Amino acid sequence: MMWILLGLLAWIAGSALNVWLARRPRSRATSLAVPVVFGVTIIVVWEAAVRGFGISPVLLPAPSVIAARMASSGSVLWEDFVQTVVKGALTGYVMGCLAAFVTAIVVDRFDFLRRGLLPVGNFVAALPIIGTAPILVMWFGFDWQSKAAVVVIMVFFPMLVNTVEGLRDTSAMQRDLMRTYAAGYWTTLLKLRLPAAMPFIFNGLKIATTLALIGAIVAEFFGSPIRGMGFRISTSVGLLQLDLVWAEIVVAAIAGSAFYGGMALLEKAVTFWHPSQRG
Missing domain, CATH: 1.10.3720.10 (MetI-like)
Structure with a gap:
């Protein structure tokens, strides 16, 4: 349950941050930050979903497992x-x-x-x-x-x-x-x-x-x-x-x-x- 809550919080925080960045004046920094924040959010949600729902590594390994490999x-x-x-x-x-x-x-x-x-x-x-x-x-x-x-x-x-x-x-x-x-x-x-x-x-x-x-x-x-x-x-x-x-x-x-x-x-x-x- 803790991992599922972490995934939900990461998704809400990442979405809110991207909405805030989208409202900022367009610059090179904000253009780069939006995909970075989105990518990090996806990785955290992926990790939390795999661990929270107990998904088999054969079906979908966690990002931490892939990084270790x-x-x-x-x-x-x-x-x-x-x-x-x-x-x-x-x-x-x-x-x-x-x-x-x-x-x-x-x-x-x-x-x-x-x-x-x-x-x-x-x-x-x-x-x-x-x-x-x-x-x-x-x-x-x-x-x-x-x-x-x-x-x-x-x-x-x-x-x-x-x-x-x-x-x-x-x-x-x-x-x-x-x-x-x-x-x-x-x-x-x-x-x-x-x-x-x-x-x-x-x-x-x-x-x-x-x-x-x-x-x-x-x-x-x-x-x-x-x-x-x-x-x-x-x-x-x-x-x-x-x-x-x-x-x-x-x-x-x-x-x-x-x-x-x-x-x-x-x-x-x-x-x-x-x-x-x-x-």
């Missing part, structure tokens, strides 16, 4: 992080986004490619990962190379579509103005169209951050060496080591949030002139 399994989590995030997700992300950007330039240069390639791209992007991942594992082996290949396929077409649309996001008046200055295709591309496309490009990059991590983890379910987040989650579920499963999930969530947040900060620095970045 993370502390005791730091080397394993780090090895899995390097295998999945650094080698698989990040490598595939860079290769896929770079290939999509170059392809978008070519597609923009030759209109028949846009009309022929993009429908095929939409078709490939709709293919389920559980169908393509086993095939790529057979093609590229069980190590991180096959996971990077899955990530390339997952991030390529969202990045391609956003970049192509961004390159077309200029008005006829702007293009006519460049022609009056005797600017050729490449000068117009570098001076006008690429800067105008940056919000679209970063939108594709941000979408690809989450897709890359999901693709790398899911691909490891279909074959991997004895390390990696997907491998550890699948084997730990079979061994009923749910605290380790949740520890891997927490690491993946932190890595994905940091990846997305870093890309958002880079977008803000590059596209500071865009209306979406003002205020």
Whole structure:
């Protein structure tokens, strides 16, 4: 009963504090404090609910148990992080986004490619990962190379579509103005169209951050060496080591949030002139 009361008090206190913060003048401190307070409130309520209702650790381990597992399994989590995030997700992300950007330039240069390639791209992007991942594992082996290949396929077409649309996001008046200055295709591309496309490009990059991590983890379910987040989650579920499963999930969530947040900060620095970045 004490834990249940603690959870209720934490929820009421956290909600009241967030309401108070929401009424304060908007600043960087208040914008950061609101999600922090909400997250801490959820963790305290989670801990209190598990202990107060006596929920089995197999169904839902308490946050304190997950934290203890993370502390005791730091080397394993780090090895899995390097295998999945650094080698698989990040490598595939860079290769896929770079290939999509170059392809978008070519597609923009030759209109028949846009009309022929993009429908095929939409078709490939709709293919389920559980169908393509086993095939790529057979093609590229069980190590991180096959996971990077899955990530390339997952991030390529969202990045391609956003970049192509961004390159077309200029008005006829702007293009006519460049022609009056005797600017050729490449000068117009570098001076006008690429800067105008940056919000679209970063939108594709941000979408690809989450897709890359999901693709790398899911691909490891279909074959991997004895390390990696997907491998550890699948084997730990079979061994009923749910605290380790949740520890891997927490690491993946932190890595994905940091990846997305870093890309958002880079977008803000590059596209500071865009209306979406003002205020």
